[in-house]
Amino acid sequence: MTGQARIIDGKAAAAALRAEIATEVAALTTSGRPAPGLHVVLVGEDPASRVYVGSKEKQAVEVGMASVVHRMPAETGEAELLAKVAAFNADPAVDGILVQLPLPKHIDVDKVIEAIDPAKDVDCFHPVNVGRLAAGQGKLIPCTPLGAMLLLKQVLPSLAGLEAVVIGRSGIVGRPMAQLLVQADCTVTIAHSRTRDLPEVLRRADIVVAAVGRPHFVKGAWIKPGATVIDVGINRLPDGKLAGDVDYAEALTVAGAITPVPGGVGPMTIACLLRNTLTAYRERRG
Numbered sequence: 509m510t511g512q513a514r515i516i517d518g519k520a521a522a523a524a525l526r527a528e529i530a531t532e533v534a535a536l537t538t539s540g541r542p543a544p545g546l547h548v549v550l551v552g553e554d555p556a557s558r559v560y561v562g563s564k565e566k567q568a569v570e571v572g573m574a575s576v577v578h579r580m581p582a583e584t585g586e587a588e589l590l591a592k593v594a595a596f597n598a599d600p601a602v603d604g605i606l607v608q609l610p611l612p613k614h615i616d617v618d619k620v621i622e623a624i625d626p627a628k629d630v631d632c633f634h635p636v637n638v639g640r641l642a643a644g645q646g647k648l649i650p651c652t653p654l655g656a657m658l659l660l661k662q663v664l665p666s667l668a669g670l671e672a673v674v675i676g677r678s679g680i681v682g683r684p685m686a687q688l689l690v691q692a693d694c695t696v697t698i699a700h701s702r703t704r705d706l707p708e709v710l711r712r713a714d715i716v717v718a719a720v721g722r723p724h725f726v727k728g729a730w731i732k733p734g735a736t737v738i739d740v741g742i743n744r745l746p747d748g749k750l751a752g753d754v755d756y757a758e759a760l761t762v763a764g765a766i767t768p769v770p771g772g773v774g775p776m777t778i779a780c781l782l783r784n785t786l787t788a789y790r791e792r793r794g
């Protein structure tokens with residue numbers, strides 16, 4: 509099949525999801541119930557993290573949530589951060605806690621993630637939530653894989669029986685993505701840096717999810733004609749532009765549908781964070 513793939517509009521999908529969440533939040537508040545509270549902690553001045561945190565706060569407020577960003581200096585000690593997390597855990601008005609990563613090197617990231625109450629862990633990084641997801645019992649779903657699944661379902665309402673290849677096995681994208689695809693009845697292969705002959709592995713893939721972190725890594729010739737391609741990669745090129753992990757120009761002529769970068773999976777991630785915050789609210793407060 510040659511031609512032009514359908515372009516999956518992540519920006520529009522994210523806007524629709526946010527509108528849905530805003531309606532649900534408005535229904536809560538007009539009935540006299542408190543708005544869901546999302547608390548984001550930013551330690552230090554990492555420029556990319558500042559941008560992400562700013563977007564999270566803005567979008568949370570736009571859907572009517574009570575969102576607070578706690579900015580702490582880079583030299584904040586681990587004990588001080590853990591005390592902050594403990595205070596959020598104990599505060600009934602806090603529904604979602606997100607500690608923006610990366611953290612400064614002197615802080616043990618695992619310790620901080622494990623300190624978050626799993627019921628408020630809207631990033632879904634806590635081992636309890638990772639385990640629940642693996643067991644197929646996850647209520648909170650990691651934001652980027654959840655966003656990727658929602659985009660996939662726009663193109664493929666039923667995923668049952670399809671062959672999916674996830675390239676990348678990170679804890680935040682590749683692994684949870686593969687679990688969600690298995691739960692959706694796909695036949696799933698996880699590829700990584702030790703995979704032999706990736707083009708051969710991709711040959712049968714009806715669905716390709718690229719989460720590698722290398723610009724233009726997946727070539728058009730590796731993609732099965734008509735396949736659905738979800739490009740999770742966000743790579744900054746020397747000229748300052750963003751590029752995905754897939755060679756978009758090549759893939760566009762082979763794939764059946766593809767997510768662009770930017771404007772694909774990226775915008776869905778924050779919308780899914782808001783979805784998780786509302787889920788956490790309902791699970792805890794009914």
Ligand code: NDP
Pocket residue numbers: 652675676677678679680681682699700701702703706719720721722740741742743753773774777
């Ligand atoms: P990681 O660096 O944690 O993982 C990358 C994965 O790619 C690893 O599993 C690695 O294998 C695999 N890999 C590396 N080289 C190859 C290769 N030559 N062949 C096959 N596999 C390879 O990255 P993340 O999962 O955190 O992120 C992946 C991408 O997604 C990045 O571009 C990131 O910016 C983007 N991202 C986008 C988000 C969004 O909101 N849209 C959110 C999070 C990430 P191995 O395990 O063997 O090292």
